[in-house]
Ligand SMILES: [Zn+2]
């Protein structure tokens with residue numbers, strides 16, 4: 255399994271940096287996990303506009319999904335459009351939320367149907383098979399319907415927190431994973447808003463508690479001290495850890511090459 259960081263800027267895009275988006279590849283299948291501001295630009299740069307095989311969205315905050323509106327334009331109006339619909343796994347409200355995000359006025363919002371381009375699948379607390387991947391989605395602690403994912407193929411597992419505060423769902427999906435891709439949105443402090451994000455320390459504690467083989471720290475906002483967040487995560491985890499950057503690639507499985 256190969257992971258490519260398409261974007262990792264937390265909460266908003268940063269200067270020259272896309273928000274959340276990750277390409278997970280195995281057996282020739284391209285699964286894109288989250289599709290925030292700027293991610294479609296980076297994806298096209300690497301692989302053109304139409305080569306992804308499915309899209310999986312953790313939740314519907316713009317920094318994780320808003321480029322779906324641009325992908326809709328590309329797949330609908332490109333002079334040589336793809337002939338098929340793109341499978342899109344997301345919270346149940348995705349069809350109406352993307353119609354509202356794309357439409358320029360209320361009239362179009364109420365009549366627009368994006369299902370000519372996307373094949374919508376509603377996520378829940380369940381296991382789905384997407385191409386060669388088994389994906390376990392677990393509800394996590396965030397102020398909207400939001401999921402963390404446990405993505406497995408060929409005996410190796412990548413766990414991804416999406417956005418979440420500490421919660422039992424995260425421990426479930428991370429347990430024994432080869433790699434944990436964890437958000438860490440701020441440094442640790444007792445007065446942080448609960449059920450919203452992980453601190454660096456909490457990301458490290460999650461990785462340690464769940465026995466993850468490797469920790470990749472992501473989703474640090476541009477206004478936050480990246481190195482301070484990462485230092486907390488490293489200290490709490492004690493295992494191999496990386497503060498990811500856009501464009502990074504990781505092999506999950508036989509070797510641990512970067
Ligand atoms: Zn976010």
Ligand SMILES: [Zn+2]
Nearest residue numbers: 313315396417
């Ligand atoms: Zn969020």
